[in-house]
Amino acid sequence: MNFKAFENKIWLATPTMHGEEIKYVKKAYETNWMSTVGENVNEVERIAAEKSEMKYGVALSSCTAALHLCVKIAGERLYGKPAVSHGALEGKRVFCSDMTFAATLNPVVYEGGIPVFIDTEADSWNMDPVALERAFKLYPDVKLVVSAELYGFPGRIDLIKDICERHGALLIEDAAEAMGATVCGRQCGSFGDYSAISYNGNKIITGSSGGCLLTNDIDVAAKARKWSTQSRENAEWYQHEDVGYNYRMSNVVAGVVRGQYPHLEEHIAQKKEIYERYRNGFKDLPVQMNPITPDTEPNYWLSAMVIDREYMCHQTRDEKTASYVSEEGKSCPTEILERLASLNAEGRPIWKPMHMQPIFRTHGFVSREEGYDVGADIFERGLCLPSDNKMTSDDQDIIIDIIKSCF
Numbered sequence: 001m002n003f004k005a006f007e008n009k010i011w012l013a014t015p016t017m018h019g020e021e022i023k024y025v026k027k028a029y030e031t032n033w034m035s036t037v038g039e040n041v042n043e044v045e046r047i048a049a050e051k052s053e054m055k056y057g058v059a060l061s062s063c064t065a066a067l068h069l070c071v072k073i074a075g076e077r078l079y080g081k082p083a084v085s086h087g088a089l090e091g092k093r094v095f096c097s098d099m100t101f102a103a104t105l106n107p108v109v110y111e112g113g114i115p116v117f118i119d120t121e122a123d124s125w126n127m128d129p130v131a132l133e134r135a136f137k138l139y140p141d142v143k144l145v146v147s148a149e150l151y152g153f154p155g156r157i158d159l160i161k162d163i164c165e166r167h168g169a170l171l172i173e174d175a176a177e178a179m180g181a182t183v184c185g186r187q188c189g190s191f192g193d194y195s196a197i198s199y200n201g202n203k204i205i206t207g208s209s210g211g212c213l214l215t216n217d218i219d220v221a222a223k224a225r226k227w228s229t230q231s232r233e234n235a236e237w238y239q240h241e242d243v244g245y246n247y248r249m250s251n252v253v254a255g256v257v258r259g260q261y262p263h264l265e266e267h268i269a270q271k272k273e274i275y276e277r278y279r280n281g282f283k284d285l286p287v288q289m290n291p292i293t294p295d296t297e298p299n300y301w302l303s304a305m306v307i308d309r310e311y312m313c314h315q316t317r318d319e320k321t322a323s324y325v326s327e328e329g330k331s332c333p334t335e336i337l338e339r340l341a342s343l344n345a346e347g348r349p350i351w352k353p354m355h356m357q358p359i360f361r362t363h364g365f366v367s368r369e370e371g372y373d374v375g376a377d378i379f380e381r382g383l384c385l386p387s388d389n390k391m392t393s394d395d396q397d398i399i400i401d402i403i404k405s406c407f
C-alpha cells in the first residue's frame with residue numbers, strides 16, 4: 001500500500017497552548033518580575049500542590065532538579081548530613097524503576113548512590129511489586145525506592161508504598177509522566193514521601209520546561225526552596241551552611257505553567273480519545289496497547305503498543321543500530337518506526353531498560369523470578385505511537401493504516 005508523506009509532521013507529543021499562558025507571561029514582563037520570584041511561581045506552587053493532593057509544592061527548573069532534591073532530602077533523613085564533598089547516598093543501594101527515562105535515577109547517582117533496578121510488571125508496565133518484595137529479601141539494607149509511572153499509565157503505586165512502609169524504606173515517586181492520573185482515586189504524585197512532576201515541553205501540560213517537588217512536610221518544602229536558590233541562609237550577608245543549586249523555576253516559565261493548569265483535564269480527555277482510537281483501530285492486529293491497571297485512571301499521555309511475540313518478524317539490535325527482515329503478516333518496532341519516519345510521523349522505541357544500558361550493566365537487577373526480564377521483552381516488542389493532541393482523527397486513521405500495512 002502506498003501512502004503519501006504527511007505534509008505537516010505528526011509528532012509524538014508537543015506543547016498545546018491556549019492563550020492564558022501569554023497573559024501571565026506578559027504580566028511578569030510588564031511588572032518586571034522577570035526573575036525566579038513572583039506571583040506566577042507562588043501560584044504554580046499552590047496549584048500544583050492542590051491538584052496533586054499534597055500540602056506543598058516547590059517550583060523548580062525541571063523535574064530532574066526536583067528528583068535531585070528529593071533524593072538529597074531522603075538521603076539526609078536516612079543517613080544524616082554528609083561531609084561537604086560527599087553525596088547524601090554515598091555507597092548506598094537504592095531500588096529504582098528499570099523501564100523508565102534515565103532522569104528518574106540519575107539523581108541517585110549524583111548523590112553517590114548505587115541504583116539496583118527492579119523489573120517491570122507485565123500487567124502494568126510499571127515497577128513490579130513482586131520483584132520489589134524479592135529485592136528487599138536480597139538486599140535487606142536498602143532504605144530508599146524511586147518509582148516512576150510509565151507514559152501516564154500508573155501501576156499500583158499504593159502497593160509499592162505499602163511494601164516500602166513494611167520495610168522501613170522511603171518512597172520517591174517520579175510522576176513526571178503521570179500528572180492527573182489516579183490510583184484508587186488518589187492523584188499520582190501523592191504517594192511518595194517526596195514526589196516530582198514535570199512541565200517539560202512534551203508532557204501533558206508544560207511550561208516549556210520546569211518541574212515541581214511535592215511534599216506534605218513544610219520543613220522539607222522550606223529546605224528544598226533554600227537549596228534550590230543557592231542555599232543562602234537568612235543572614236545579613238551571603239552565608240552558607242549547605243551546598244546550593246540554581247534550581248528555582250523562572251517566573252516567566254511559571255506564567256506558562258499557570259496558564260496550562262486549567263487545561264489539564266482537557267488534555268487528558270484528548271489523549272484518552274487518541275488511545276481509544278488506536279485501541280479500536282488495532283483490534284484485528286496481533287498487538288496490545290499500554291495496559292490499564294484495575295483501580296487506576298491513566299492520563300493517557302503516550303499511547304504505546306507491543307506486538308504479540310508470534311507476530312514479530314526477525315529484528316536485531318546492537319548497541320546503537322537496529323535492522324529487521326520484513327515478513328508477510330509480521331512486523332517489529334524497527335519496521336514500524338522506520339515506516340512512520342519515512343512518512344513524516346514520529347514514533348519512539350519504548351524506554352530501553354536501565355539494566356541493559358552500558359552505564360549500568362554491572363548494577364543489580366531484580367525480577368520476580370530468576371531468569372525473568374519483562375522490561376527487555378517489552379523493549380524488544382514495543383513502541384510509542386504518535387500521541388500529539390493536535391493530530392486530527394483523519395491523520396490518526398492514516399497512522400493506523402500505515403501500521404496495519406506493516407503486517
Ligand SMILES: Cc1ncc(COP(=O)(O)O)c(C=O)c1O
Nearest residue numbers: 062063064101103104176198200
Ligand atoms: C519518567 C521521567 N522522569 C523524569 C523526567 C525528567 O523531567 P524533566 O525533563 O522535567 O527534567 C522525565 C521527562 O523528561 C520523565 O519522563
